[in-house]
Amino acid sequence: LAKTTQPISMDSYEGQEVNITCSHNNIATNDYITWYQQFPSQGPRFIIQGYKTKVTNEVASLFIPADRKSSTLSLPRVSLSDTAVYYCLVGDTEGYSTLTFGKGTMLLVSP
């Protein structure tokens, strides 16, 4: 079953680029990779989804290497409001367990 591994926490400063990497060694062929952001006392919010190579939207980029065993969420020029928990979620062709979010990465952005 595809299981994800992320760093527990990361620190950054305003204006810096932040890269959060997720490891998913057993990702299934048809699985997509999705990243979510969660603020305290709120439900997670979708950031970006991709299958391979690079995907970019107005808030982030997602880099996926050819072997798809990992992915990197890139947040350009973070601000204090980007302080949150970030979750990597991998597809679900292997069953419901891949719809379970891991513990995520707590990103703390300081002035």
Added chain:
Amino acid sequence: NAGVTQTPKFQVLKTGQSMTLQCAQDMNHNSMYWYRQDPGMGLRLIYYSASEGTTDKGEVPNGYNVSRLNKREFSLRLESAAPSQTSVYFCASSRLEPGQGETGELFFGEGSRLTVL
């Protein structure tokens, strides 16, 4: 634009009491999900419904029952609440059906904070 609405937002129960958490979405989504989140933990899937009339167990279904009343509504019931069920419960919905690899965007409600004494 209501999205996913959960009720109640807060609830305190005594051990052994029963209650139902309600969830409704107005986006005409096929799939709906119930998660629980405990302090310092990620979200764990309790039950999900791929479409109206179908429900399936997730990672932690024990102690819970669900009903997909119609396409809009998906309720979670605790028949005999236990302190271990103290948690924040999130309902989510998605346009896509599970099992296809592409989950699509999951839209979450604001959560229901449940305390069982």
